[in-house]
Amino acid sequence: MIKKISGIALMLFLCTGGSSVAQNTFSSIKGLFQTHCTVGCHNSADLSGNVDLTGTDQEVYNRLVNVDPTNPAALAKGFKRIKPGYPDRSFLFRKCNNGLYPRDMITDIDQGTQMPGYPQPSFSNQEVELIRQWIYKAAPLTGNVVDQAVINQFYTGGGINSIPVAPAISTDPAVIQLHLGKIFLAPQSEAEYFIKYDLQLPADVKVDRLELIMAPQSHHFIIYKLLPSGLSMFPEGLRLQNPTNGSGSSSGNNTLVNAWQISYDTRLPEGTSYLWTAGSVLDLNYHMRNYSVDSVLGVEAYINVYTKPASSPDQIMYSDLISYPYFGLIIPNNSQPITFTHADVDPSATRNWNIWQMTSHTHKYGIDYDIFKRNADGTEGEQLYEGFYNVDYSFNQGYYNFSHPPIRQFEPLVPVNPKNGLIQKATFKNTGPGWVFYGLTTADEMMLYYVQYTLGDLVNSVEEFDQLGMKVYPNPGNGIVNIQFNSQHNSAVKLEIQDLAGRNLFSKNYNAGSGKSDMQLDINQIAGKGMFILRLTTGEGTSVRRIVVE
Numbered sequence: 001m002i003k004k005i006s007g008i009a010l011m012l013f014l015c016t017g018g019s020s021v022a023q024n025t026f027s028s029i030k031g032l033f034q035t036h037c038t039v040g041c042h043n044s045a046d047l048s049g050n051v052d053l054t055g056t057d058q059e060v061y062n063r064l065v066n067v068d069p070t071n072p073a074a075l076a077k078g079f080k081r082i083k084p085g086y087p088d089r090s091f092l093f094r095k096c097n098n099g100l101y102p103r104d105m106i107t108d109i110d111q112g113t114q115m116p117g118y119p120q121p122s123f124s125n126q127e128v129e130l131i132r133q134w135i136y137k138a139a140p141l142t143g144n145v146v147d148q149a150v151i152n153q154f155y156t157g158g159g160i161n162s163i164p165v166a167p168a169i170s171t172d173p174a175v176i177q178l179h180l181g182k183i184f185l186a187p188q189s190e191a192e193y194f195i196k197y198d199l200q201l202p203a204d205v206k207v208d209r210l211e212l213i214m215a216p217q218s219h220h221f222i223i224y225k226l227l228p229s230g231l232s233m234f235p236e237g238l239r240l241q242n243p244t245n246g247s248g249s250s251s252g253n254n255t256l257v258n259a260w261q262i263s264y265d266t267r268l269p270e271g272t273s274y275l276w277t278a279g280s281v282l283d284l285n286y287h288m289r290n291y292s293v294d295s296v297l298g299v300e301a302y303i304n305v306y307t308k309p310a311s312s313p314d315q316i317m318y319s320d321l322i323s324y325p326y327f328g329l330i331i332p333n334n335s336q337p338i339t340f341t342h343a344d345v346d347p348s349a350t351r352n353w354n355i356w357q358m359t360s361h362t363h364k365y366g367i368d369y370d371i372f373k374r375n376a377d378g379t380e381g382e383q384l385y386e387g388f389y390n391v392d393y394s395f396n397q398g399y400y401n402f403s404h405p406p407i408r409q410f411e412p413l414v415p416v417n418p419k420n421g422l423i424q425k426a427t428f429k430n431t432g433p434g435w436v437f438y439g440l441t442t443a444d445e446m447m448l449y450y451v452q453y454t455l456g457d458l459v460n461s462v463e464e465f466d467q468l469g470m471k472v473y474p475n476p477g478n479g480i481v482n483i484q485f486n487s488q489h490n491s492a493v494k495l496e497i498q499d500l501a502g503r504n505l506f507s508k509n510y511n512a513g514s515g516k517s518d519m520q521l522d523i524n525q526i527a528g529k530g531m532f533i534l535r536l537t538t539g540e541g542t543s544v545r546r547i548v549v550e
Contacts, residue, residue, distance in 0.1 A: 024057070024143065025144055025145050026057055026140065026141055028130065030053070030057055033053045036116040036122075037120070038053050038054055039120060041117065042054075049069070049071065057141065061141045065082045065084065066080055066082070069081050071112060073111045074094075078200060084139040085138055085196065085238075086135065086197075090135055091106075093128075094106045096123050098114060098123050103166070103177070103179055130146060130148060130151060132182075137238060154296040157295070157296070159184075159296040159297070160295045160298065162216070167304070178304075180300065180302075180303075182299060185288060185290035186290065187292050188293055190441060192219075192440065195239065196226065196235075196282070197281065197282040201279060202278060207274040207306060208268045208274075208306060209305075210265075210303065210304070211266070213263045213303075214301045215299045218286065218299070220260065222257075222259040223284060223303070224284075225280055225282060226254050227255065230254060231281055243441045246440060256320060259321065261403065266357075268356070271314055272314050274316070284301075315454040318455065321448055322448060322450075324438075325342065332435050333430045333434055335430065336429065337428070337429050338427065338428055338430075339368075339426065340427075340447060344421050344422050345420065349418035352418070353451075353453040353456070354414065355452070356413050357409045358407075358451045360448070360450075362402045365402075365429055365431070365436060367399070367427050367428060368388065369400060369405065369426045369447075369449070370386055370425045371383070371425075372425070373416060373420070384408070384414065387405065393408040412500055413454065414500075422451075424447070464544055466544075467541025468486060468540065468543040469543075470485040471483070472545045475547050478524075479523040480521075483519050485512075487515065487540060488540060489514050489540070491538040491540060492511060492538065493509065493512045493537070493538050494507065495508050495510065495519070495536055497526055497534055499533075505526050523549045528549070529550065
């Protein structure tokens with residue numbers, strides 16, 4: 001939502017790319033090409049690169065947009081001359097980039113040289129940016145989709161570059177590097193965008209690390225994966241989310257990968273990873289605000305995706321965003337704390353959650369956020385998340401920082417039965433001028449949390465139960481575990497040790513006589529420290545215990 005600058009006029013200025021003088025963005029871009037690139041080349045008499053940039057808008061457009069380049073090296077990389085929504089895959093943009101975006105330069109000598117060639121002057125930063133922004137807006141033939149005034153103001157009027165120094169470019173083929181931006185915001189304005197990004201994955205991969213560098217002015221950055229239903233539903237290019245009704249969002253047609261409110265290097269625990277299947281298409285969601293009163297902000301984000309072969313035996317990491325019901329979040333402006341509580345359960349769940357990470361999200365009136373395990377009778381159980389902690393959950397700072405909420409990671413992972421679920425409890429204090437409700441802008445409020453987990457044993461199968469009179473001691477202990485159980489008859493015995501993700505770490509068969517039996521096991525030699533499941537099975541039944549090695 002645009003604020004504090006004349007309403008409708010600013011909405012046109014920022015969101016639709018409008019200006020006081022109506023014009024066709026592509027006509028302006030064609031004019032740039034014809035000024036810079038048709039003298040001695042790229043004309044009907046001299047088809048450099050087999051590209052003619054003379055003619056009408058329609059003629060030039062038909063030769064550029066979604067057209068394969070004739071350059072074999074560029075074609076081999078999957079580039080188009082202009083790829084709507086993808087400046088990095090638009091060969092013509094790379095050719096005229098002139099160093100403004102180092103990641104999107106031509107990098108192969110076989111791709112030729114920068115445009116335009118000597119003695120023609122290079123494109124200015126404003127001209128390069130106009131082309132880039134037009135591509136981000138899906139490169140349409142008609143319509144005024146880019147505001148040239150805001151670009152000029154950024155480059156000539158001391159605009160704020162949200163990330164002054166770009167992170168290093170990786171040469172590791174296992175690292176996928178994504179870059180979003182620049183996206184320009186007028187002073188004191190706010191916007192939330194989505195953009196599709198086809199990873200062009202030829203095969204399945206697993207991802208065990210996501211490193212995000214985002215603008216400090218950002219409200220949040222989220223990576224979703226589009227479901228098949230969303231692939232054709234949403235167009236290429238930047239989509240502005242309507243702050244009133246949420247249109248432009250892919251909600252209901254995506255799955256969550258990860259979410260951030262600050263720059264953060266997410267490293268999944270050893271032996272776990274996300275699964276990204278061949279053909280996966282991301283939907284990147286960026287909510288940002290320009291707090292400056294007089295300068296245009298250029299917002300960017302960089303994401304390093306660390307992949308490994310899909311054949312690795314890692315457990316799959318899942319992610320969910322769990323919200324308080326939006327219709328119930330009503331906060332009067334009486335400057336008094338008001339607490340909202342909600343139980344989040346999944347009655348249809350068949351497997352336990354093994355929770356690795358959780359973090360919370362409110363807007364500026366949030367003053368606390370707590371999350372508990374929910375007992376089977378609906379009461380609060382073990383507290384898993386205390387909102388008063390600092391970002392890396394290393395100490396209790398005594399207050400909730402809504403813009404930098406704590407991020408808690410569990411080692412070992414914490415098992416939760418989704419049929420019992422979790423309880424979220426958040427407190428707000430509205431000191432503003434009016435009542436506040438659930439909404440999509442920073443003037444509204446939200447109450448939600450993100451949780452990441454692997455799927456473990458069948459629901460209830462890791463709940464402790466005892467059919468054999470089994471005793472396990474010491475527990476917790478140093479790893480040397482004594483096990484006692486009773487059997488009415490001579491029996492074959494199977495002893496298993498599993499981790500909380502349900503993977504078998506140890507299995508051995510024994511023979512036991514009737515009566516009391518004793519055995520000893522050194523967990524240190526099997527798995528080291530942590531929490532594990534000990535399962536003992538005979539012909540007379542099964543006993544299950546959680547054991548902790550400190």
